[in-house]
Amino acid sequence: MSAALAAPVIDGYRRDGHCVVRALASRHEVAAIRPAIEEAAARRTVGVAPLDERDTYGKAFLQATNVWRLDDAVREFVFDPRFARTAAQLMGVDSVRLYHDQALIKEPGGGPTPWHQDQRYWPLDTTDTITMWMPLADVAGEVGSMTFASGSHLLGDLGVPGISDETEALFADVVRRRGLSEDTHGALRAGDATFHAGWTLHRAGANPTGAPRPVITVIYFADGARVSEPADDYQRFDLAMWLKGAAPGERADGERNPRLC
Numbered sequence: 001m002s003a004a005l006a007a008p009v010i011d012g013y014r015r016d017g018h019c020v021v022r023a024l025a026s027r028h029e030v031a032a033i034r035p036a037i038e039e040a041a042a043r044r045t046v047g048v049a050p051l052d053e054r055d056t057y058g059k060a061f062l063q064a065t066n067v068w069r070l071d072d073a074v075r076e077f078v079f080d081p082r083f084a085r086t087a088a089q090l091m092g093v094d095s096v097r098l099y100h101d102q103a104l105i106k107e108p109g110g111g112p113t114p115w116h117q118d119q120r121y122w123p124l125d126t127t128d129t130i131t132m133w134m135p136l137a138d139v140a141g142e143v144g145s146m147t148f149a150s151g152s153h154l155l156g157d158l159g160v161p162g163i164s165d166e167t168e169a170l171f172a173d174v175v176r177r178r179g180l181s182e183d184t185h186g187a188l189r190a191g192d193a194t195f196h197a198g199w200t201l202h203r204a205g206a207n208p209t210g211a212p213r214p215v216i217t218v219i220y221f222a223d224g225a226r227v228s229e230p231a232d233d234y235q236r237f238d239l240a241m242w243l244k245g246a247a248p249g250e251r252a253d254g255e256r257n258p259r260l261c
């Protein structure tokens, strides 16, 4: 069981659409699992083009998804009930299921991650969705954790799919015009975690250092959610990849979406 979160953390998450939870995993646990996650991620990213030949999205990070399916120790880490209970407490739900995990390695010299909204990709009929973003190594201030547009989760779908130079420009304009506050939790230590809601606008800075920024993210949704009719090709892709076996209208409770608390 995870410890109960302090009320200001939960209130802050619901008001702003993001929060930080320090030392959610111990440094020792993270150091122990990091090689397995990096090894699984490396297997999934064989043959990726050199950094300077990729587009903006490709330069942002090396991405390996559902690494829990590649390694038993990684599965145990991703399925950790402390993480799932924290996600459930923040959303105010009894139990959560896994949507998918991802290892996101921002390489030395890697570019910024453009502004985007995650839930635009997800064919789910609930807004009780949340991502845990946990660095597997200390993140220095000059790399930083993500930047969030506080309160943007309450705006819902802003109608701009993708993660690109275009979304960066369009959402930067939305943030400016609506006067949203851009907030970051700054430097993090390995095992700290940020949480953000599915509709929270967020971005991340470049990595000007000589060291990679290894992160594991785990995306959860409230147990009981149903699959919605995919709105576009992004959502058709997600339905096939992360909700395999479930059809629109059905509960999202297949074997790829285990209940984690």
Ligand SMILES: O=C(O)CCC(=O)C(=O)O
Pocket: 060, 061, 104, 106, 113, 118, 131, 133, 146, 202, 203, 204, 215, 217
């Ligand atoms: O790690 C990053 O640079 C971006 C991650 C992200 O956008 C997410 O986890 O939703």
